[in-house]
Amino acid sequence: MKQGTRHLGSLAGKVASSLADQATASGTNFVMNVLLARWLSRTDYGAFSVCWSFCLIFAAFHNAIILEPMTVVGPAEYGSHLAKYFQIVRRLNWYIVGALGVLAVATALFYHEANVRIALAFLAIALPGYLLLLTARRKQYVVNQPTRAFRISVVYALAAGAMLVLLRAFSWLSAATGVICIAMALPVAVWAQSRDKRRTETGDTASIALAAVTREHWRYGKWLFASAILAVGVPDIQTILLSAIVDLKSAGALRALMNFILPLSQAATVLSVYALPGLARRMKNYGAGLGLRQAVLFPAVITAIALVYLGALVACGSLIERLLYNGRMAPYLVYLPLLALAALISAIGAGFTTLLRAAQNSQHQLFAGIAATVVGVAAAMLLLRNYGLQGAMISMVLANAASTLWIVGTYCYMVHRSRASWSEAWADLLGHHLRDGKLSTAAASE
Template sequence: MGSGSPEIFSEITSPPDQNGKAAPSRLVSVFGWARKGFWAVLDQGLFAGSNFLASVLLARWLEPASYGAFSVAFSIFLLLGTLHTALWTEPMLVYGSGKFREAFLGYQRVLIGYHWRFGVFAGVAFALASAGSWAGGQREMALSLLGLAFAAPMVLYLWLVRRGAYALLEPRVAVYGGAFYLALYLGAAWVLLKVGLLNEATALLSMAAAAFLAAEVVRFRPRVGSTHPVEPGQVRSLHWNYSRWALLAGGLSWVPGNIYYLALPAFHGLEAAAQLKALMNLLMPILHFNGALAQRPSTWDGAGSGNGWSWALYQNQPGSFPGLYLGVLCTPIGIRRGFNALALWGEVPSSLGLASLA
């Protein structure tokens, strides 16, 4: 073993007790955090898998203009999601696992109240935008925005309660919700396809229904902390102090990956946005894998885990999977297989302009 081995083992075992035997508490703690890490990565895999499969399947099932409108609406939703995450979800990971852990249910109730006020406002705004698009003759965008008026509040609700499981250090509960969401969303989309009702609006409506039901599964699984009322003013003050800079950072982080979906339709039509979305689907596994790893320091360090060894492993291995994935994808065979994978059980739709690459 290297020279660092004694230090490593001294970190995961406790000092000997009065009988001279080493207490295994630190070693048990290591395995406990490893188990939680496994559930966190599995949850992120389910979350990423549902979005990835839905995007790929919708690219095949919808007309190019409809898929382009869906892509534009989803990019707008992601901007809304960055604001929602900065205001409520991200601070909850810190305060929910610390200051309000003993009164988490009361704290969560306050956050859910703020969420629904935000969601109603967003839903009304999207409904008005849908009416304006319809009046302007933009049928595809009108349908997408109408679906988003229902989907945005429900999906953001799922995001909020799903991360609540992380604040309570129970990522396994989030896995249950993720699996339920995946089954419901893809199942509903498949049924709509078979009955001839699948379009950009119904795809988002099925997302809304699946998200709400999955959120209820997650919300009522963990019963940690008391229902003691939490002062909304205190929560508002703490969250605003935390999130005022996160809002700016979140908005700026949205721009590089999403601004093109808004710009392309203005110059080249919704089909161009569909082409870009179909290509970007290939990068989704990388982004969500890194997201799964990034959740450990933000959530579990907020709970005071103190496991510096696991954070060191994360820092030393941040690019192993993405590097391997990109290495395979950038080979000629990887490019061909990747574009063929966009259509799963068939060839790439020629209307997306990718057939020559496959």
């Protein structure tokens, strides 16, 4: 009994650390965006918003090649030699980060808005450190140590917050200098990697080649990478299109409204990141047919959380806006129901896509992303010029609906084609928990 209680206590502690880590990391970006929206002019915040959208797009490329494969391929294929595997991934990561830094420079050279170009130039400097920080945090989830990820996020929050306050105090704050706050990720990432290197120094003599790891990462991540290229994030593409077709003020307003739902999206992310390694192992051991059925409660939980959060947001939107923006974004609250609808549809898709990723079906994200991009861009081209921000909101609803329909359809197809039945899946899951309970009781009695 005591051993079972300790196990539950340890699990609860790790879940709490995961939530605290994601809350701190997303909270840092959230607070930074809110303060910049309050302190900058609407045009300057619009320029920063476009820059931040490009940052998220580059991070999606990095996620496809490094983070997602590391989370799934690492424990599934190199579980007995993780220390050696991480050494190889560290080398691969530097190559990818350097290439994305060069891509950021190219974007800065060719973007049409002058003040956005300057901010993108600063992003090219800040981006490598930010991506290294994301890698350091994700690694802790692979080794089931979310508390360490939380510590990294706290240090980054303090560093970025101190820089933001310093820039504000000396009246140096602008769209470009706001990006410097992101650059504080580099020293934090170097510190975290040095600590990890000391922890993971082992006598593991396993031979793992860089080429082999690169092939495994590419095999899993190629669909995600193609999706990141062909299926740009829905809010990000709408922000960029608003800046190009309408104006920077509208782009900034969209980003400011997106801050309202950032806590929800990050909560879904942390639950997915924490659950993904365990789901991947279950799919590997028991097969996708049983695993996909047994894990259907995961998207149900994500959807329930979204309904509660978005209901509270719509009901208390005016109060929340005053607390965050002091009335600066009040004229845009009329679009909050559309934003909530888009977020709910996205949350449903996020729950099911986690199950498909655990089953190593990453290609679904490419097609779901393409559907979202085609629908979203087509709707934006038809609506933005005449309807501005409202057109962007409608485009997001349609784009998220197209993506989620593809994701849920893929899940249903994979479940339907497998030989396992729902009753067999639930019986197996119940039997697994009963066996665990008996083992814990036997161990406690000894």
